[in-house]
Amino acid sequence: MALLRDWGLTLGRWAGKGSQRPPAARMQQDSGDPDAWRVRVAAEAADWEAVREVLEARPEREDRTELLWAVADTAGVERWIAPVLEAEPEAALPRLVAGLRHVSWGWEARTGARAKDVSREQFEVFHARLRQAEEWLYEVAEREPGWTSPWYGLQIAGRGLQVGQVVARRRFEATVRRDPYHLGAHQQQLQQVCEKWSGSHEEMHAFARASAFGAPGGTLLGQLVAIAHIEQWLSLDPGEDAAYMRRPEVAGSLAEAADHSYRHPDFVRRGAWLQLLNSFAMAFSLAGDHASARECFEATEGRVTEFPWHYMATDPAAAYTQRRAAAWR
Structure with a gap:
């Protein structure tokens, strides 16, 4: 958990009796x-x-x-x-x-x-x-x-x-x-290469993984794996979408990409790093991996990027807040 170690965060600091309240969600217009x-x-x-x-x-x-x-x-x-x-x-x-x-x-x-x-x-x-x-x-x-x-x-x-x-x-x-x-x-x-643009799920996932793992550890390209799973989730009917994200292989794929990107010792907070963490927060939340979702939510410190939360609601901050609360239940 290099991300938490480097930023001096303690997983679960908002959980439990007497803990501080999480910061209010606020839209981040850019990387800062x-x-x-x-x-x-x-x-x-x-x-x-x-x-x-x-x-x-x-x-x-x-x-x-x-x-x-x-x-x-x-x-x-x-x-x-x-x-x-x-x-x-x-x-x-x-x-x-x-x-x-x-x-x-x-x-x-x-x-x-x-x-x-x-x-x-x-x-x-x-x-x-x-x-x-x-x-x-x-x-x-x-x-x-x-x-x-x-x-x-x-x-x-x-x-x-x-x-x-x-x-x-x-x-x-x-x-x-x-x-x-x-x-x-x-x-x-x-x-x-998404299905909605005349590609396919198979081509999309293959491209995401090849790009993420073909890059050195610590780059932002690990986000592609999370987004590919979110894109497939979006394409499915209610019920089927949740079942897809709860597959063990999806959680495993997300964890592997996280290890190669923001958990990697060479990861640096620059560029679209907040968007990357928001993407993984959403993906891990949908996958039911609450510990990994909490890790991402804590790292964002309430800063919400429009992408990918706008996929869940017209108010991205509200979607973020709802999923963040669910990660501590």
Whole structure:
């Protein structure tokens, strides 16, 4: 239990007579990186120079995905980035920001509804924005061949445009050639091979395990194993979903992935580490492994990430709180 040892936590400190109350659940907008907050504020203020300063200070080799998406998910960026593109026609960074914003803006138009519930007009807007995004992202990839971010953006756009498994795999491979353990790239490819995106459960689990255990111990890629089990749980009917998660082999698979990721001595709290712990907390809770779930809940200290708790409820913090309480029963 390297995680608990390193953080000075004692399993079960909230259990038993006289113990302290657990901290109130609160949504964590990002990893806690102060630059993510800074760049989001700058984007909201339409301050391109401040946005540029933060992004240029974080090189691609250090994975600036979170910073870029803090900008891309900000409403209104599509308006103020347009004159920047005109003023800087040869610059790659404004095109990267514009491309990623159009990917996010496209998915906003589609919404998270099932395809049958999305209107024709929504799909037309969705596809138009993604096609524009791809144009800019390919331009960036050509101008900056060492950058990871345009290929990652193309992975997300490609799924929406249904480019097919072969093209999707090539885009994933292009991303990981530049950053072999890029969590976002692996998360997107996991979605690509899910049954709901024309893959299969078998392919999904095989990809998750190969990625997690093909990486050195202590990386974030162990999360893929937990997410693969959650994805299969989501695909099943009530009753069948709980029975699946309670299978001994599922609990064993989760424990093995935990040992290779956040329990590993080389694990470091950086990047999407809170999302990883929230994912394992949810998966272990559904699997009935309350001791392992408590370990994760304690480590998060009440900080809730939207993913994957939004799969359980429209209020992720409420779902987190409910499952955390159940882990101490």
